[in-house]
Amino acid sequence: MLKIEKTIPNNKLPPLEEILSYKARIKIILLLVKVGELNITEIARRTNLNNKTCKEHLKYLTKVKVIQEKKYGKIRIYRLRVENPKIRSLTNFVQNWNSN
Template identity: 50%
Template sequence: MNQEKNVGSVNLEDILSSRGRVRILKILVGVGELNISEIARRAALNYTTTNQHLNALVKAGLIQEKDFGKIRIFRFREENQRAQAIKQLVNFWESNKTCR
């Protein structure tokens, strides 16, 4: 719940201004959850950059981190209203790539 209080402090511009963050969001919208190494591989980013982007997305309340020992899993937060809006945008954009 504390995470929800900090969500308002993150600007949409900050989330969408990074190609890496957008790639990560698209990946997690599509699959739901993955470990950090697989996210980095699919997004074609190095581990450190991926970790920085994931931390920003966690702070924004769009994704959730779950730790299982040394394994970190990141999950798209379907229950978050802003995450739902991002998901709708991603799905709309991806399904209408040929529209001009």
């Protein structure tokens, strides 16, 4: 199980190498850049992660404010926080990297 060791101030993201230190997190971020928003089942399916691993990484990315979780009853939808300039820059980088 992943441990979230320190609390990040509301307006500050952890270092990029910490955010991208797991392949699973990179897969989740790349997927959300591509499709916008998805529920945990679809994220796990499309990234080939098991639900437990996916949930742990989504919890971390939500806690450090890289992604946002919206709840609709029992369904949780995740999306990148593109209103944050650093996340928007990361999104632009990924889109440019993956373009022809």
